[in-house]
Amino acid sequence: MTKTTEARGSLPLPPGSFGLPLIGETVSFLRDRNFVNNRQKKYGPIFKTHIMGRPTVFMTGAEANRFILSSHMDRFSWREGWPDTFKELLGESLFLQEGAEHQRNRKLLMPAFHGKALGNYLSVMERMTQNYLQKWERLGSFTWFPEFKQLTFEIASFLLIGSEPGEETTQLSQWFTELTDGFFTVPLRWPWTTYGRALRARDRLLVHIEKAVLHRQQEPAQDALGLLVQSRDEEGNRLSMQELKVQALLMLFAGHETTTSMLTSFCMALAQHPDVWTRARAEQQKLAGDGSLTMEQIKQMTYLEQVLREVERLYPPVGGGFRCAIEPFEFNGYYVPKGWQITYRIPETHQDSRIFSQPEQFDPDRFK
Ligand code: HEM
Structure with a gap:
């Protein structure tokens, strides 16, 4: 049913619409939460559109994911695939x-994200989370999302670039928000546009990370960036300053x-399912102990x-x-030309009742 092919033969292009000239369907893609869902219902597991300045094919379902991410992965380019804003x-x-x-x-x-290193990060995660737990207890009522955004950023920026929670991390977090706002936007580069602000934020973050790298180069450290600075492959090659900077930026993001x-x-699901919450809590009380958490306990x-x-x-x-x-291919009886942008999808497969019975239900026991 699926094969890569040089010849189009009589195969049609996937169904779908390219939308308006130039902007295609970009606005609906960015604004409509049901963009994929509605089109998948109408056209099936593969459809064409035009977003972010390029003809694009959305492919949904387990077979499509296997095709793109596994069986035919070498026929697809990462670098050419992500929108220019990401690049x-x-x-x-x-x-x-x-x-x-x-x-x-x-x-x-790898050394920064493997066994022993992960174990070393635990105490930092625990300490910072404890502080937040106390804050949340004091607050009584709050919104989870911004709290977790702050907490996870504080943990990531401390573990990666050694930035202690406080003014500096708040500033970094602000630059990060500006950076991420730039991923899905029109790439107009003026200082007052969303994209212009994203570029400026990226530059500021890179300057900050460079200082942290220089510091680790002078004084070896065992945090993630310290491990990356010391990392060598079999031939003794190491990451250059430029590589260290952009890889650290990626990790933070x-x-x-x-x-x-x-x-x-997770918090929403526990609140909606008290039975799950009770079981999860009982397990924590049984296994967590009184001291600091270890990787063995977590496992x-x-x-x-x-x-x-x-x-x-x-x-x-x-x-x-x-x-x-990278080359034309056939999927599900449709022809996709070389150079088109391809999007693989996660949620539609997770909602497939042939794979997960009653997929709309939250049921951790399905993974027993
Ligand atoms: C719930 C948490 C996470 C989810 C759902 C998630 C999801 C993903 C997905 C879907 C990709 C594949 C993108 C693609 O190639 O199309 C990816 C790649 C990546 N993620 Fe995550 N991620 C999570 C946490 C993290 C964390 C904590 C880090 C680092 C500290 C991280 C670092 C990366 C990196 C470096 C890549 C690129 C890997 C490569 O191309 O070799 N992710 N992630």
Whole structure:
């Protein structure tokens, strides 16, 4: 049913609409939460549109994901796939790298995100979370999302670049908000536009990160950036200053936006399902002990793991990702030309009743 092909033959392009000249369907894509859902219902698992200045194909469902992310992954480019705004704002980081370069950098970044290093981060996470718990108790009533955004950013910026909570981290967080506002916007570069502000924020963040790198180069440290500065591959190669800066920027971005969304959904789900909350809490009381948490204790929290997986399934923090077709291909009887932007999707597969029975229900026991 699916194959890559050089010839279009009699195959049609996927159904769908390119929308208006120039802007295509970009405005609906950015504003309409049901953009994909409505079109998937109308056209099926593959449809075409025109967003962010490019002809684009959305592919939904498990088969499409397998095709893009696994069986035919080498036919798709990461770098050419992500919108230009991502390329410019996140720079040449892991997110956009591919092939040998990607493999090399993943290896070099690994020491900061592996076994022992993760264990070392726990005490910081615990200390900062305790402070927030006390604050939340005092507040009594508050909104989870901004609180988690602040907490996860404080943890990420302390662990990655050693920035203590306070004025400096608040400033970094403000620049980050400006940076992320720039991903899905019209790339007009004037100082007063959203994109112009995003570029300025990126530059300021990079200057800040550079200072942190220089500091680690002079005084070796065991935090994530310190480990990245010391990291070497088998041939003794290390990450350059430019690489260290953009990879750290990516980590800060990738690490806190996603976890903020997930933690918020987690709290919402627990509040909506007191039975789940009671079981999760009982497990914590049994396994957490009185002292500091260890990785071994966390690994034993199997019910918590089930709950988190169900949160990720029902409320995926990331909706999908972009690729670019390096060569034409056929999928589901449709022809997709070379150079088109491809979007894989996460939520639609998680809602597929052939894979998850009663997919609309929150049920951690499905991951028993
Ligand atoms: C609930 C939490 C998270 C979710 C749902 C999530 C989701 C994702 C997804 C879907 C991708 C693939 C993007 C693509 O190639 O199309 C990705 C990549 C990535 N994420 Fe996360 N992420 C999470 C947490 C984190 C954290 C905590 C970090 C770092 C501290 C991180 C760092 C990265 C990096 C570096 C990549 C690029 C990996 C590569 O291309 O080799 N993520 N993430």
